[in-house]
Amino acid sequence: MMYKSGVVALVGSPNVGKSTLVNSLLGQKIAIVSTKPQTTRDAQRGILTTENAQVIFVDTPGVLRPNYVLDRTMLAIARSAVQDADVVLWIVDVAKKPSNEERRIAKLIEQTNPSATVYLAMNKCDLLKPENVINHTNIYRSLCDKAIWMLVSAKRGDNVERVKKDIIDLMPEGPKYYENDEITDKTVRELSGELLRESALYYLRHEIPHGIAVLVEEFIEKEDGKMEIIATLVVENNRHKGVVIGKNGSMIKAIGIRARREIEKMIEQPVNLQTFVKVKADWRNDNNQLKHMGY
Ligand SMILES: Nc1nc2c(ncn2[C@@H]2O[C@H](COP(=O)(O)OP(=O)(O)OP(=O)(O)O)[C@@H](O)[C@H]2O)c(=O)[nH]1
Ligand SMILES: [Mg+2]
Incomplete structure (x- = not known):
C-alpha cells in the first residue's frame, strides 16, 4: 500500500x-x-x-x-x-x-x-x-x-x-517526513515556556494575559535527576508586574506551581522551576524584542 x-x-x-x-x-x-x-x-x-x-x-x-x-x-x-x-x-x-x-x-x-x-x-x-x-x-x-x-x-x-x-x-501520496516518536516541532524547553504562559493565562484576568511573554533562561538536568528551569515572565509595565507577582508573591507562586505540575506531567520527571518577572515596555510592538522572544 x-x-x-x-x-x-x-x-x-x-x-x-x-x-x-x-x-x-x-x-x-x-x-x-x-x-x-x-x-x-x-x-x-x-x-x-x-x-x-x-x-x-x-x-x-x-x-x-x-x-x-x-x-x-x-x-x-x-x-x-x-x-x-x-x-x-x-x-x-x-x-x-x-x-x-x-x-x-x-x-x-x-x-x-x-x-x-x-x-x-x-x-x-x-x-x-x-x-x-x-x-x-x-x-x-x-x-x-x-x-x-x-x-x-x-x-x-x-x-x-x-x-x-x-x-x-x-492525504495525498507522500513520504514519511518525521520519525514515529516525533509529535511536535517544539522542543521540551519551548513547550515548558508555553506551559508557564498557559498557567499565567489561567490565573490572570483582563488585559494582562495578552501582554505576557515567557523567556526560558535555563533548562538543565541536574545530577539528582531534577530538571532545573529558570524562566522570566515579561510584562508591559510596572502595574502588570505588581499584579503578576501578587500580594507577598502569591500570584507568581500559584502560576509557578501549576506550571511546574504541567511540565512534570509532560517530561515525566521532577522539576525545579524558578520564575522571575521583568518589565519590557511595549514589547508587543518592538520588532527586536519579538525576534528575541521567538515571534
Ligand atoms: N465546551 C467546549 N469548549 C471547548 C471545546 N473546544 C475548546 N473549548 C474551550 O474553548 C477555549 C479555547 O480553546 P483553545 O483550544 O485555546 O482555542 P484556540 O482556537 O486555540 O484559541 P487561540 O489560540 O487563542 O486562537 C478553552 O477554554 C477550551 O477548553 C469544545 O468542543 N467544547
Ligand atoms: Mg490556540
Missing part, C-alpha cells in the same frame, strides 16, 4: 478550540489552551503517524484584525499556513452565529489557497442548542460551499476520530 502524507492547517477565529482539537486529534497535549483569546502565538506542528499515513497538523494563532505588530505577525503566520496546506481545517464555534470575522476567514482561505480541500469542523457542538442546529450549520456551510463539514466537540471528543479518519483519507 502506498504511503500518504500531507499538511493540514488549523485556522479560525481566536478561542474557537483549534489547539484543543489538535491535542485531541493527537491524543496528547502539545498545544496550550486557555479560556482567553489569542492563546496561540505561533505556528506549531503536531504530527500524527499511522502505519499508512503521516499528517502534519499546523496549529495557528486565531485570525483577527491586527492591533499590534505581534497581531500582524500572527495573521501572517495563519495565512502562510493556509498557503502551504493540502487541507485547511477551518474551525468555528458552532454554538455561536458566524461573525464578520468568520466571513473574512472564509475569504482568506479561498483567496490564499483556492485549490485546498476545506474541512469545516463545527466545534463546541456540546454547547449548541438543539433549536439552533439547522440554522447555525446552514449559515456556516453557506460561507464555504465546497467544504466538507462535521459537528465536533474537541473538548468531549465527539466525532474527533471521525475527523481524523476523514483527514487521513484526504
